[in-house]
Every structure is written in C-alpha cells, then in structure tokens.
Amino acid sequence: xxxxxxxxxxxxxxxxxxxxxxxxxxxxxxxxxxxxxxxxxxxxxxxxxxxxxxxxxxxxxxxxxxxxxxxxxxxxxxxxxxxxxxxxxxxxxxxxxxxxxxxxxxxxxxxxxxxxxxxxxxxxxxxxxxxxxxxxxxxxxxxx
Numbered sequence: 001x002x003x004x005x006x007x008x009x010x011x012x013x014x015x016x017x018x019x020x021x022x023x024x025x026x027x028x029x030x031x032x033x034x035x036x037x038x039x040x041x042x043x044x045x046x047x048x049x050x051x052x053x054x055x056x057x058x059x060x061x062x063x064x065x066x067x068x069x070x071x072x073x074x075x076x077x078x079x080x081x082x083x084x085x086x087x088x089x090x091x092x093x094x095x096x097x098x099x100x101x102x103x104x105x106x107x108x109x110x111x112x113x114x115x116x117x118x119x120x121x122x123x124x125x126x127x128x129x130x131x132x133x134x135x136x137x138x139x140x141x142x143x144x
Contacts, residue, residue: 001072002065002136003041004057007033016040018064020131021079037064045075047109063136073118074109081107081125094124 005018013026014033018041025040027033034054041052041064052066066072081091081103088100088107095102105111106121113121115133122131 001069002055002063003072003076004134004136005037005062005064006060007037007062008060016062020076022083023079034062037062041075044079045071047071047074057136070109070112073113074107077103077107077121077125080122084125086125091121091125094127095120 003018003020005016007014007016007030009015009030010026013028014030015024015026016033016037017024018037021041021044023040023044025033025036027036034056038052038054042050045052047068050066050068050071052064052072055063055065057063081088086094088104091103091107092098092100097103103121103124106113106117119131122129
C-alpha cells in the first residue's frame with residue numbers, strides 16, 4: 001500500500017504534501033523534503049520499527065509506502081477519524097456498532113480490513129469523501 005504525494009518548490013523551500021493524510025512537510029532541498037515526508041509518516045504511525053520508503057513517480061509526484069500495510073491502514077483510519085473530530089465511540093456508532101472496539105480494532109491494527117470493510121470504515125469517518133484506488137509502477141529503489 002502506498003500514499004501519493006506532491007512535491008513542489010515554494011520560494012525558498014521544497015514542500016512535500018500527502019493529501020490523503022492532510023499532512024505537509026518541507027526541506028531546503030528536494031531530497032530533504034522527500035526524506036522529511038518519510039520521517040513524517042513514520043512519526044505519525046508511531047510504531048516501533050515501522051519504516052516507509054519514498055518513490056518518485058514524476059517530477060512533481062511521489063509515493064510513500066511500506067511492506068507493513070497494516071500500520072499504513074491503521075494510520076489512515078486514525079488520521080481520518082481525528083481530522084473528522086470523532087472519538088472512537090462516535091466512529092463505531094456511525095458504523096452501527098455499540099462498542100468503540102468495532103472501529104478501534106482496525107485503527108489499532110488488531111484486525112485487517114477487507115477492501116469493502118476499509119471502504120465502510122472510511123465512509124463512517126468521512127461520509128462526504130470518495131477514495132480512489134490507483135495502480136502504480138513506481139519503484140522504491142532510491143530517493144532522489
């Protein structure tokens with residue numbers, strides 16, 4: 001699993017933005033901004049040993065990804081819930097569940113959702129958003 005990002009120069013700094021996480025960082029150089037993007041995602045995931053890699057897709061686009069898909073899904077669910085201003089109980093209630101664990105087990109990485117379940121979980125916290133799955137051929141050999 002990977003999250004797409006945009007990189008561009010804004011006066012003195014290079015900005016790296018990951019829209020699905022509503023997160024942005026910067027660096028003095030393009031390479032530094034991409035490294036900061038990886039560090040930002042790792043920090044947001046807050047999981048010991050979790051690492052992401054960055055792949056440049058085009059001049060202005062990059063992707064961050066990890067072989068630890070469960071942690072990426074957990075991060076996405078937590079971030080979307082927090083940005084929506086919802087508690088775990090409120091997210092579970094939107095799913096039609098009485099226990100906050102109905103949402104929390106996915107957000108905490110204790111359960112791995114199917115695509116249908118992931119869509120349902122995201123819709124519970126972002127009912128006005130539509131998520132697009134995109135195939136990528138980017139490789140993670142090195143960060144430019």
